Amino acid sequence: MLKKERQAYIIQQINIHNKVLSADLCIQLDVSEDTIRRDLQELAEEGKLMKVHGGALAKSFHFTIETNQVYNLSAKQVIAQKALQLIKDGMLIAISGGTTMRELIKLLPPELNATFVTSNVPIALELLNHPSVEVIFLGNKLLKSAQMAVGAEVVSRFGQIKADLCLLGTNSIDTVDGITDLELEIIEVKKAMVDASKKVVSLAISEKLNTAQRLVVCGLDKVDILITELDPTDELLAPYAKKGIAVL
Amino acid sequence: MLKKERQAYIIQQINIHNKVLSADLCIQLDVSEDTIRRDLQELAEEGKLMKVHGGALAKSFHFTIETNQVYNLSAKQVIAQKALQLIKDGMLIAISGGTTMRELIKLLPPELNATFVTSNVPIALELLNHPSVEVIFLGNKLLKSAQMAVGAEVVSRFGQIKADLCLLGTNSIDTVDGITDLELEIIEVKKAMVDASKKVVSLAISEKLNTAQRLVVCGLDKVDILITELDPTDELLAPYAKKGIAVL
DNA sequence: ATAATTTGTGCGGTTTTCTGCAAACTCTTT
DNA sequence: AAAGAGTTTGCAGAAAACCGCACAAATTAT
Numbered sequence: 001m002l003k004k005e006r007q008a009y010i011i012q013q014i015n016i017h018n019k020v021l022s023a024d025l026c027i028q029l030d031v032s033e034d035t036i037r038r039d040l041q042e043l044a045e046e047g048k049l050m051k052v053h054g055g056a057l058a059k060s061f062h063f064t065i066e067t068n069q070v071y072n073l074s075a076k077q078v079i080a081q082k083a084l085q086l087i088k089d090g091m092l093i094a095i096s097g098g099t100t101m102r103e104l105i106k107l108l109p110p111e112l113n114a115t116f117v118t119s120n121v122p123i124a125l126e127l128l129n130h131p132s133v134e135v136i137f138l139g140n141k142l143l144k145s146a147q148m149a150v151g152a153e154v155v156s157r158f159g160q161i162k163a164d165l166c167l168l169g170t171n172s173i174d175t176v177d178g179i180t181d182l183e184l185e186i187i188e189v190k191k192a193m194v195d196a197s198k199k200v201v202s203l204a205i206s207e208k209l210n211t212a213q214r215l216v217v218c219g220l221d222k223v224d225i226l227i228t229e230l231d232p233t234d235e236l237l238a239p240y241a242k243k244g245i246a247v248l
Numbered sequence: 249m250l251k252k253e254r255q256a257y258i259i260q261q262i263n264i265h266n267k268v269l270s271a272d273l274c275i276q277l278d279v280s281e282d283t284i285r286r287d288l289q290e291l292a293e294e295g296k297l298m299k300v301h302g303g304a305l306a307k308s309f310h311f312t313i314e315t316n317q318v319y320n321l322s323a324k325q326v327i328a329q330k331a332l333q334l335i336k337d338g339m340l341i342a343i344s345g346g347t348t349m350r351e352l353i354k355l356l357p358p359e360l361n362a363t364f365v366t367s368n369v370p371i372a373l374e375l376l377n378h379p380s381v382e383v384i385f386l387g388n389k390l391l392k393s394a395q396m397a398v399g400a401e402v403v404s405r406f407g408q409i410k411a412d413l414c415l416l417g418t419n420s421i422d423t424v425d426g427i428t429d430l431e432l433e434i435i436e437v438k439k440a441m442v443d444a445s446k447k448v449v450s451l452a453i454s455e456k457l458n459t460a461q462r463l464v465v466c467g468l469d470k471v472d473i474l475i476t477e478l479d480p481t482d483e484l485l486a487p488y489a490k491k492g493i494a495v496l
Numbered sequence: 497a498t499a500a501t502t503t504g505t506g507c508g509g510t511t512t513t514c515t516g517c518a519a520a521c522t523c524t525t526t
Numbered sequence: 527a528a529a530g531a532g533t534t535t536g537c538a539g540a541a542a543a544c545c546g547c548a549c550a551a552a553t554t555a556t
Binding site for chain 1: 461
């Protein structure tokens with residue numbers, strides 16, 4: 001059995017099954033684990049597969065969303081960076097959808113050990129790319145417009161958890177109505193997320209400040225922290241600070 | 249024994265076996281290893297074979313370029329096309345993961361009115377792009393390697409539905425063990441999907457036929473339809489047809 | 497936190513390859 | 527025939543590649 005033959009076999013198995021275990025291969029090919037490991041390593045260096053603990057995965061298998069251009073990306077990245085400091089090991093974090101959240105997830109330190117709960121599909125996918133965080137998807141009927149699960153089932157399951165932090169992508173926020181949104185079904189879920197969490201963080205680009213939609217998620221009294229791309233001393237944020245919200 | 253004769257013999261052996269070992273050749277041709285090596289080197293320079301440590305391989309061992317794209321895409325598209333005819337308006341369809349399924353979803357007619365149930369994140373996302381189908385995601389803890397939800401919660405919720413069709417991306421299938429897979433948690437979910445469905449369809453590229461993994465999803469008796477890229481009359485499929493499975 | 501796998505790495509034995517060289521062979525020329 | 531030029535072949539010794547083993551480090555699971 002030649003080395004290249006072995007490697008061709010490994011590639012084939014990966015393509016067929018998306019995954020191989022070192023232990024299986026060394027039986028099938030009748031060589032030592034060391035040899036298999038060296039082969040996998042070599043193939044990984046050539047970019048033909050992804051080496052993981054105990055075996056290897058196909059490279060094309062993990063599929064991610066192509067990010068077209070994100071509106072106001074730099075502002076969102078500033079917000080995401082600020083939000084990072086709130087996230088600590090061991091936390092249970094409820095997280096909503098939106099591109100700001102996606103940026104946040106990309107910035108999570110690789111060794112972070114936290115659990116994220118979401119009902120948003122792209123967010124779940126983004127979280128799955130992180131090496132160590134645990135991801136819980138509360139699912140049910142999916143709403144196409146928001147790419148998230150909605151409905152009584154989701155609400156009731158958020159009711160069963162007690163999160164340390166709620167990261168809320170915010171559509172509109174003002175000092176009168178608090179956080180507001182457009183669709184009833186989304187409101188219901190966001191409400192459930194807020195109620196399930198000890199601390200509520202609203203992430204919003206400054207354009208969304210002092211705007212309101214028809215439906216209320218929660219009043220400002222429930223919001224603990226507000227994060228925008230602005231300097232905390234910006235006068236736009238003063239009304240929120242005065243209401244007792246920590247502004248970052 | 250002339251040099252040309254030797255080299256012709258080597259080429260012939262390569263054509264027959266796709267590989268030769270230097271050690272074998274120098275016995276068969278009764279010359280020293282050096283001579284063989286020089287022959288191989290010469291033939292390699294002429295592009296007639298691929299020299300590797302210990303012997304040579306046929307040029308067709310070029311497994312270089314096809315990485316990072318979907319493996320065997322055309323076969324999967326054929327399979328997806330065949331599967332389309334099974335999907336009718338009003339159906340409730342349980343669908344598993346995999347690139348074949350993604351191709352299938354892309355081919356769904358825009359006016360289709362069906363409900364899909366899945367626990368696979370990329371599949372859910374793909375389904376969300378469709379204008380009219382309803383998508384239900386059965387969620388819970390997400391498994392990173394498979395990008396899908398697993399666990400008792402998912403299993404129990406599949407137990408509560410009665411699907412018309414189960415589209416099962418198949419990792420391995422053979423006539424003895426039936427459909428098999430690698431990870432326990434995935435098995436559990438797939439089992440639940442099979443049990444929840446009136447009709448079970450296995451989609452598999454032909455390379456997966458007659459291969460087996462360690463864990464059994466279900467026996468062939470539970471499989472109603474098998475779809476591969478092969479012609480239904482292909483003899484590879486005969487054993488399955490004989491077991492009463494409709495082969496498309 | 498502790499135990500069990502899995503990895504990484506150095507070592508030694510084996511096989512394969514490389515290099516130079518001389519003997520043997522082919523073919524032409526005398 | 528015989529000599530000579532060029533090629534091919536086998537050989538020896540050194541270098542490199544390959545593979546399995548053992549032990550320590552890292553990672554995962556319990």
